[in-house]
Amino acid sequence: MNFLDELNESLRTKWKFKQPMPIQSQMIPEMLSGKDIVAESPTGTGKTLAYTLPVIQMVDGDLPKTQALIITPSQELSMQIVNVIRELVEGTPVTVTQLIGGANMQRQVEKLKKKPTIVVGTPGRLNELVREKKLKMYDIQYLVIDEADQLLSREYRVLVKSLIEAANPGRQLAVVSATITDEIELVAKQLMKDPIRLQVNSDEIPNSGQxxxxxxxxxxxxxxxxxxxxxxxxxxxxxxxxxxxxxxxxxxxxxxxxxxxxxxxxxxxxxxxxxxxxxxxxxxxxxxxxxxxxxxxxxxxxxxxxxxxxxxxxxxxxxxxxxxxxxxxxxxxxxxxxxxxxxxxxxxxxxxxxxxxxxxxxxxxxxxxxxxxxxxxxxxxxxxxxxxxxxxx
CATH class of the missing domain: 3.40.50.300 (P-loop containing nucleotide triphosphate hydrolases)
Known part of the structure; x- marks a missing residue:
């Protein structure tokens, strides 16, 4: 069955590509079935849609609480992902906000009071807001670590692990990157429950440019x-x-x-x-x-x-x-x-x-x-x- 058949009508109407990328065909059904995932696919091969589409479908925009968290290493990537999600949730009750360093923290606190359905942010600012008890991690059911090779490296690992461990015990965790080393995979598995390993190589990408x-x-x-x-x-x-x-x-x-x-x-x-x-x-x-x-x-x-x-x-x-x-x-x-x-x-x-x-x-x-x-x-x-x-x- 095509994974598009598993998406709700709102998301299907917003799909504008001739064919899905391999990581999307593999990852979306597994996420929708509730599995923890370690996914590796080259840059520019559609990983953002591979996790945002199922996350949007699984959250409930009518519930007044933040249910999904996407962690990224940079302000720019966070903003990019937020823009993708905003386009996909237009016309639905699902809301999204970004929580990044370098931005006014009080404004972010005000946005959190409105209980956005999905939050996208960088580790430092997210941890600040958790410490201030402004971001309630126990409500988080869906977690995505983007650019995981960096976020689970020694530099960020403690910050990111503390966020994951503070989330709801029944959370679903997806870890995605263009490169997953053995060390990163080991760290990821320690935080996961029976994770599925997905890997797409560059020679599997259709119509890849030279x-x-x-x-x-x-x-x-x-x-x-x-x-x-x-x-x-x-x-x-x-x-x-x-x-x-x-x-x-x-x-x-x-x-x-x-x-x-x-x-x-x-x-x-x-x-x-x-x-x-x-x-x-x-x-x-x-x-x-x-x-x-x-x-x-x-x-x-x-x-x-x-x-x-x-x-x-x-x-x-x-x-x-x-x-x-x-x-x-x-x-x-x-x-x-x-x-x-x-x-x-x-x-x-x-x-x-x-x-x-x-x-x-x-x-x-x-x-x-x-x-x-x-x-x-x-x-x-x-x-x-x-x-x-x-x-x-």
Missing amino acids: VVHSYVKVDERKKTDILRGISALSGVRALTFMNNVDQLRMKELKLLYNDAPIAVLYSDMKKLDRQKTLEDFRKGTIRILIATDLAARGLDIEGLTHVIHVDVPHTAEQYVHRSGRTGRAGADGEVLTLLSYPEERDYRKVSKGIKTVQKVWYNGQLIEGNAKTVDDLKKAAPKKSKPKVKKKK
């Missing part, structure tokens, strides 16, 4: 210049990653000085500044957005042509998550790494098993080839004739 993984060998000090050059290329919209917030801030100063169509996104920015930056990027006013992993987690930006690694990621999982921002929903894309000599060994590790292509930055263009290609191009380029200087008599 994503090229390329690299350019470059001196560390020239990375900023190449970014500026790429931002001038026609049609480029790139999400760019750096490992370190301090380095990102230094890049920001250098790029803004030269008035390039580039902006930065990091977790310490004010909420309104972050929203405006993302809005400008989506509109195309900004061509390249430089971010840390935390700031860019789960962002779904339509028409993204490139992901650029200014720094080589620390792990293969990081490389997968970053790279998955482009080539979404069947579109083509390119993952470009600006590779300094000291980073070559790390790049080989994180990109192991992926076909990579070397490119060169020459004369304001990305060209497939290597260092010898540049020498050949220089030799082939017509030499500028020197102006003749008349000798004085």
Whole structure:
């Protein structure tokens, strides 16, 4: 039976895709049957709908209490999920609100007094509201941990576990991510009851676009210049990653000085500044957005042509998550790494098993080839004739 037949009429009428993605076909029936789930599927393959549709169906909008909680690692991802849910619950009694850091806490408390059916939020703010006895976790029957590889890592694990353990003992828990390591799976299972493990690989995705993984060998000090050059290329919209917030801030100063169509996104920015930056990027006013992993987690930006690694990621999982921002929903894309000599060994590790292509930055263009290609191009380029200087008599 098609899982759409199990959804109520309101949700069926809002389904606007020709065919479901594999993770949706697998996950929705299992969630509707009440199972705890560990789900792994590449980025851009429909995981948000795979859990929001059953959650919306299972909650009761007429009950004056918060029944479902979706935890995410970033403000932007929380807002994105809230927008998806608002569209799906339009015309029904189901309500949703977001509880994120960086926003006015008193306003969030006022929203909680109205008993929203579903809450989406970040771990820090959620725990604050629980401690203040403003968010009643005992009422939570349905819990989703999105980007679980990050939220169940050591950095967030204590906060997230405390939220899960405070929920109703009969809760249903779903854990989703593009990558689920053995450690994360073990932690998840400790918090679950007979969980089902779902896994979708990239070769199972229908109509998946072609994503090229390329690299350019470059001196560390020239990375900023190449970014500026790429931002001038026609049609480029790139999400760019750096490992370190301090380095990102230094890049920001250098790029803004030269008035390039580039902006930065990091977790310490004010909420309104972050929203405006993302809005400008989506509109195309900004061509390249430089971010840390935390700031860019789960962002779904339509028409993204490139992901650029200014720094080589620390792990293969990081490389997968970053790279998955482009080539979404069947579109083509390119993952470009600006590779300094000291980073070559790390790049080989994180990109192991992926076909990579070397490119060169020459004369304001990305060209497939290597260092010898540049020498050949220089030799082939017509030499500028020197102006003749008349000798004085």
